[in-house]
Amino acid sequence: MTVTPEAPAIEAPTSDVDPFSHEVLEDPMPMHEELREAGPVVYLRRYDIYAVARYQEVHAALTDWQEFPSADGVGLSNFRYEKPWRPPSLLLEADPPRHDAPRRVLSKILGPRALRKLREDWFADAEVLVDEVLSNGPEFDAVESLSSVFPLRVFPDAVGLLPDGRENLLPYGDHAFNAFGPANDLVAKGEPRVAELAGWVGSRCAREALTDDGFGAAIWAASDRGEITPQQAPLVVRSLLTAGVDTTVHGISAVLYGLATHPEEWQRLRANPALARVAFDEAVRWESPVQTFFRTANRDVQLGGTTVPDGKKVLMFLAAANRDPRRWEDPDRFDLTRDPSGHVGFGMGIHQCVGQHVARLEAEAVLHALARRVESFEVAGATRRHHNNTLRAFDSLPLRMHLA
């Protein structure tokens, strides 16, 4: 009897789509729907990976750190076999037990209670910025004037960065998020500056480079108390600088876009500014600034009726899950009467975005300031998307304001 060894059959439906092509990055929704409808788990031939686009499976994979760990990288690159482009993040690219202490330290520093003391200042800063912007006329590009400006005003200060070099933060973050995808033109575009940008970011993480009253100093203080090691402290600061800027910028653009295109929702928010938090989370659900993340199966794992083989990457479409009609009623509608709770736009489980309260506070500040001055607003011209392998972003979002 002869036994011919066979490659294990792919159990899942297969697809030839390229989630990282410019066509898809321009408008990923049709592909999301295609993948959701193809099955709970789909094999993507082009990259030899598994993809999940339905809420239930995305949620399951996100929360199951035991079977879908992160230390092999949360991008396409598999750290089991490939060397990462930078020392792995202690938060994002680590599993328990190594993940525990850095996460614990950061979640305390960025927790809602710790942020209360920033609230008043940030609301005042947003008022000043909105007044400045509006004094230049009722039409402006929201990306250029608001969403990329406000986070860069308040967040680096809160971290404790000195003023110089802050213009490096956005390109660095943009490259870091591109690098989670395949080595395509978007990655190549960032490559010439990687060494310089990574070097600058690295140099900003040292204790001496930080003011003594920010998140950065608090991280170093935690290392003085032995809660993390002095070797870990700069990498934890780096996580703030990598993940804390671009994502918030795109989140604020998303909520402005949602409100500009849904005037009745803006009226609702104006009538009740306390809805600002709901509006922001609904925008994070609806647009999902972070579109995707990967996990790696650490053995043959059952997911959605399919066996994901040991060592294979699973691409989780947070954005598709956030519009899965199996979970959300009328999912494509940006709707402030909806309870967006449970969306996976910030992830879920032990890696859920540790900076989410910071992002919410920034967005809330901007929306409150606008609600005070602006009766209504709309999109005033052609919008332009910014392509990134992981992020959904605007390059340009022209708005016209009607003042109250």
Added chain:
Amino acid sequence: MTAAAPPRTTTVTLAVTGKELVAEGVATLTLARPDGGRLPDWTPGSHIDLVLPNGLTRQYSLCGDRWDAHSYRVGVLLETGGRGGSSHVHEQLQPGHLVGVGGPRNNFPMVPAERYVFVAGGIGITPLLPMVQQADLLGADWQLLYLGRSRRSMAFLDELAPYGDRVVVHAKDELGPLDLAGFLGTPAEGTRVYCCGPTRLLTALETACADLPPYTLRTERFVAEEQGAPARTAPFEVELARTGATVTVTPDVSVLEAVGSAGVEVLSSCRQGICGTCETGVLAGRPDHRDSLLDDAERAAGDCMYICVSRALTDRLVLDL
């Protein structure tokens, strides 16, 4: 459509799925969700609150395997002079029974170090057991000193046996009292000493570590927490200060849900008391905290609560909603 919605963990009620007498006076309980679902994650040093059917709330350290997402294990010492928590567990609680669970919460977290010395006194072994496993997994240099009256009363000796001479078992009836300072010697730089056990042991260790660098010693005390009132199993009222509405929270719904059904949506995310999204200010009344976020001082302050899991000790709470 709600079919595929995540479990709405309202009251976190777990089922006892196993009970075992593992040493003289020490029982372990295994707990799981009645639907078999995933439990909130935990880290070594974490404890959970057991809300016992007799209304008492007691804290027990988790001593199971965090890679098993579907069950918790706690070890419970029968305290003869106690106020009835441990005797209820030992005498009444049986597999199949349901108990309310809060947390997990960690006031005794493990910090990264190259070298650890663990000192356990009696039932104080429970939080240290997962730490030992973790230190071993990380390849750290570690040692455990496990003190007890007699081997008969010392739980988990079988689970510790494979670690060989990294574990020093000191049973008083065999070896007499131990010279703690002598055992400790002068630990190498960067050593973290973790101790859990009776006050006497902790005090002795504090003295022995007095000259070591600050933050070297980390301890957890087993003191019966003074709860002003037993956990409520009866409905309570929640007043929403800004709208003036009052809602009744029955045992089968969370405050989050009750408030929501009164038309006040509060944003939530994890619904397990771990992410902080649903934080709500408390203006009056005493919350029964069951989250994993607040430390002891913050809990005592009682000025905010995570309404996806936490409840009320008082008949009425006034929330800043």
